[in-house]
Amino acid sequence: QVHLVExxxxxxxxxxxxxxxxxxxGRTFSGYAMGWFRQAPGKERQFVAAISWxxxxxxxxxxxxxxxxxxxxxAKNTAYLQMNSLKPEDTAVYYCAADLGFMSxxxxxxxxxxxxxxxxxxx
Numbered sequence: 001q002v003h004l005v006e007x008x009x010x011x012x013x014x015x016x017x018x019x020x021x022x023x024x025x026g027r028t029f030s031g032y033a034m035g036w037f038r039q040a041p042g043k044e045r046q047f048v049a050a051i052s053w054x055x056x057x058x059x060x061x062x063x064x065x066x067x068x069x070x071x072x073x074x075a076k077n078t079a080y081l082q083m084n085s086l087k088p089e090d091t092a093v094y095y096c097a098a099d100l101g102f103m104s105x106x107x108x109x110x111x112x113x114x115x116x117x118x119x120x121x122x123x
Contacts, residue, residue, distance in 0.1 A: 001026045002112040004096050009117030012086055016121070020081040022096030022114060032112075034072055034079040035105035038092035038119075048094070049081060050105040059106055064090075086121045093118050 008020040022034065035050035049070040050059045058070055069082040079096060094117050097110035104110060 002098050004112055004114035006096050006114045006117040009119045011120045014088055014121055014123050016086050017084045020094055022079040024077045030074050032098040033102040033105045035097045036081045037095045040092040052102045057102055088121045088123045091121050
C-alpha cells in the first residue's frame with residue numbers, strides 16, 4: 001500500500017508560480033512512476049504530467065508544456081510539480097498518483113491516488 005499526500009496548493013495571481021509536493025509513505029517509493037492530474041469544477045479529471053521512477057522519462061499535457069516541470073526525489077519519497085506562468089484556467093484540484101507502470105500513470109489507471117490540493121489562479 002502506498003499513501004500519497006499532496007501539499008503546496010493555494011491562491012496565486014496569474015503569472016505567478018506554485019510548487020506542489022506529493023509525499024509517499026507506506027512502502028518503498030522506488031519503482032513507482034508518479035503523475036499529476038487535475039480536475040476543475042464541472043470538468044473531468046485530466047492528465048498533467050508523469051515521471052518514471054528513475055526520472056529519466058517525463059511526459060506533459062500540451063496545455064502545460066513549457067510552464068510546468070515534474071520532478072522527484074526518491075531519497076525523500078516525494079514528487080514535485082513546479083508550476084510557472086500560471087493562468088486562471090489552471091485553477092483546479094491537483095492530485096498525485098502512483099503506479100508501477102509509467103504508461104499506467106499517463107493513462108490515469110493508477111493504483112494509488114492522493115486526496116488532492118486546491119490551486120486557484122486569479123486573473
